[in-house]
Amino acid sequence: MASLKRSLDSDPFSANISSKVYVRSTKSGKVQKIVREVYLRQDIPCSSRLCQTCIKTAPRDAAGRPTTFVLSEAPAGTSVFPQGHYLVPDTNAFLTAMDLFEQSAAFYDVIVLQVVLEEVRNRSLPLYNRLIGLTKSEDKRFYVFFNEFRLETHVARQEGESVNDRNDRAVRKAVAWYGQHLARTKAKTVPAVVMLSNDRDNLRKAKQEGISACSLAEYVKQLRDGDRLLDMIPESGDQGIVKEKRPGEPLYPEYFTMSKMMTGVKNGLLHQGIFNVSPYNYLEGSIRVPAFPKPLLILGRENINRAIDGDLVVVEVLPKDQWKEPSTQVIEEDTITKNENPDAEETADLVSEKERKALQEEVKRTHNKTTEGHAQPTAKVVGVVKRNWRQYVGHIDQSSVSQSTQQGRKQDTVFVIPMDKKIPKIRLRTRQVAELVGKRILVAIDAWDRGSRHPIGHFVRCLGELETKAAETEALLLEYDVQYRPFPKTVLDCLPKEGHDWRVPENMDDPGWRDREDLRGLLICSIDPIGCQDIDDALHSRPLPNGNIEVGVHIADVSHFVKPNNAMDTEASIRGTTVYMVDKRIDMLPMLLGTDLCSLKPYVERYAFSVLWEMTTDADIVNVRFTKSVIKSREAFSYEQAQLRVDDQSQQDELTKSIRTLLALSRKLKQKRLDAGALSLSSPEVKVQMESETSDPIDVKTKELLDTMSLVEEFMLLANVSVARKIYEAFPQTAILRRHGAPPKTNFDELANQLRVKRGLNLSVESSRALADSLDACVDPKEPFFNTLARIMATRCMMAAEYFCSGTQAYPEFRHYGLASEIYTHFTSPIRRYADLVAHRQLAAAIGYEAVHPSVRSRGKLEAVCKNINVRHRNAQLAGRASIAYYVGQALRGKAAEEDGFVLKIFSNGFVVLVPRFGIEALIRLRDLGDPEPAAEYDAETYTLKTSGSRELTVELFQKVRVKVTDQKDEATGKRGVKMELLSVY
Amino acid sequence: MPLDTSTYNLALLRVDGRRWNELRRVHAQIRTQAAADGSSYLEMGHTKVMCVVTGPSEPGPRRGTGGGGAGGGGAAAGAGAKAEVVVSIVIAGFSSVDRKRHGRGDKRTLELQSTVANALAASLHTHLFPHSQVNISLHVLSQDGSLLAALINAATLACVDAGIPMTDYVAACTAGSTSTYAANDEGADPLLDLNHQEEQELPGLTVATLGESDRVVVLVCESRVQVSRLEGMLAVGVDGCKQVREILDRVVREKGRRMVQEGTVEKGIGLNEMDVD
């Protein structure tokens, strides 16, 4: 009987390949045993330019090109390794200090071991991607050494050895091999091979084995620029820097264990949700949980218990006698904790004297109240499930810097005030206070111990001088997580090779023409804002013989150029949307596509995706069809130009006539929408006018509304609705749609009450129709702006619209509340929104133009896409608004403008005024009204604040006031912002 | 989990440490079941298959499914001018990580059966055995990519062992490309002999050639790949087939030599027929 036993020694391979089999097991939900082969070899080069042996066996690709050797023959030295050195960081070094490795001042000639790369990938994909980026950068000289495949450095896990220990051993073995291997090169100066690790045990073993090894901090200190870099090392990661914990009671209560929290949540005793901080009071947070209709309040430092805005936390509801009303007082961290000493002994009480005073007044107020009905349930944070920490932009609080340390190089502790008001001050230890004061800096939070009043962070990067345009713009982009780096080469490689010379093929047999309709003969034009370069949409209309009208909306055929899943598509799906800043546009797609090849520019032929309707003259749709097409736009109008042309009755050419037809139809469409209950909401929109030469802002203007804007809007809405129906019909489970949930009635409680009390108006919110009607009725005959004001406030009570995948919601939930449409999607702006691009692909598949790509069909993938673009979309809006606010401030700089404003919100110690002309709002506090601070009486029932003493006046909600607007810098904190001064009450 | 196939370009190394043009370790044995007419066992990396051949013999009662039958180049069943090659494949539940059960009528299995039958029928001299049947029964013990290639190679060996006259070895292997279809990378290297992970992540094809010639008898490509990359992949695949043929040939010759040494074959008689040198 022949045996099936294998003889391993009879391997038919050439000498430099050994084969070996080893076993790996993994746990991914189910336990699976995965057996992998590893072919061990000796021809994996060290990649040092010093080495003469490896170059002989350097691997070649299929085209016969050998790999280039990366590591320099004369690498930089440090004070300890003057002969030069190669670095071999372990996994933790990359995980904790990727920022350091991306520095251009140091960290060259780095060997990334395969075992380290694998671990980094398993721990954090974003960091892995950054590391891969480094290995591709030519000047950083990062080399990936596949130590697990090289015979000499392969390490098998020993019995009883943990995976971590094995990996550490693999790193040490690779370092040792490199050392011996380089020594054999007989070079005059052999560079040292230095292992970087923060693991004490690993360092100790390395020393025992005679391997050069340093902790991150030790290493950085050897560098010339060490002090600066030292700050970038995270606090917790380095034993050398973290001070011993001070004795004494911790300040904050301890968190529950994860299992205790989970059982509590399951039993309904605890509640889980996202922690939000009130924009007006940093000591008040709220959390929405499914069990209660209204958010739970979390008041005071101790109850907030180290939660930071956005964290996913678990809370416990407090007994009823501790329930409170939401604060009617403004409490700002800057003013209350202004004088805290960052280096002070933390044994002091958790709640500072000042904070206590502020809270005391709150308590007094609630105790005076007899109406208990208003009290809201309160809660305290008992644990954090997931931190939402990111990197924060801020600046050093000048007042926290002690004078003596400003010159020296001694490590100092300072406070960083984040730009985002909701984020608490961050304690930062640095050696370069002098350089960093007055700069915009990026910091990361490392930890928030029970013993520390404020979170501890480390310095990441300096963006530049405070208040310079470059630094502030970058700060905004970082704050809103906008991907603003230039497109990488892999993305640019996906562009058509012809570049700007790309043309629609002349030959109609070209594959580009397949299934495309030739619509070049139609009188198509586009209408956009002035200076618009990325023209997504164009329109036409023409009378049909039967008396009806053909209307076409033509959208840039972006999906022709961006194929699913290639590098460009991936990048666009990450960016999600183009971001418009006042002086800058961060594109979703490379310029070549966005402003040229896809853009429906006039006078040239372009690919388009067309929606064609037959309509009656009453704008009733007879039928609709969709087709890929080739068009030639006759003209690109601005809204203003189009408006002038339409209004000028002497213009009787076909193009102008067709625009008039469109305009007439659009009015009818709008009326139909409004009849169905579509809302006309409002937010103050302004435009910053720039000096063309210096691009300095010179003026701020409120946006004008033209008929032609509404024309374009109506047809885009119509196209979106038509497309939504079509793709939902074709893909009931996976169509990408956009919904706008009906807001919970409680959202409007306060506004309804305010309108009733102050104006005797009734706000009904049963349906969008009822809301629209009652908003129409919100008029104050004496104040024309009042209606807009009501709409602005109603808009703030709304839910955010969101993208979703049709399979995740029941049909009734598809409804777009604001537009009063059963179903809706985004189709008309594929150049600047990724959702539209997906809709294009789905529509193309729905009309049988192309096969369905798996990525457009996979529900899991689409859900992930929706989740990302919802966030990106919101961030883009916020970033755009913040950019306008910044430029408005710049335009006001050095000037003082007297403007009319309206009281939007009222507190017991101040009120918020909105100035429509600038679209800004600011807080006026009691102490801003006069010196000494006037006393005040606040009546919450009637929303009235009556002051007495140094200044006597009565301020009511919705009241029109005259204010002086200036741009001021708070000398203490270095924070600049719009300040308003009350001149008079109308 | 280890890295994925996208890291190839970092050091021109594949997920298991091979270069683009290297086969995995191939291990094969013939005459593993003494009782059968012909038998073999073959490993390509971690893909492990066993094969038993019976026949040529009188056709048994026809079963409904009948496995993948190929009547030697499309001869109508029942005409009987040539022997019919009937292949049946059993994929063990434990052969893959997810331990999925494969039914006998599983579409993929049926397709594999018919492909193997057609490939072997192209080489076997079926016309010598009218009114008869060659039964090739294959068992998959472990799967790690290139399954079809391993099945064809094992069947070839078992047919040799069974002493059925054939034109030459049918040797098979797979070829792929280092980047995905979507990446549309013109400079992607072709790959030889894909393992499971590579098959999952990258485009690939299976090719089989006849003996030392460039005659392609099987070409299966089930993934999307640009035509421009296909040529390179095919060239590497055909080259791989020749390497596989060398290995199969060595196994057969080695077995022959050992049989002579052990006296299984009487010395003097049949030495020429065995063509052992």
Ligand SMILES: [Zn+2]
């Ligand atoms: Zn070397």
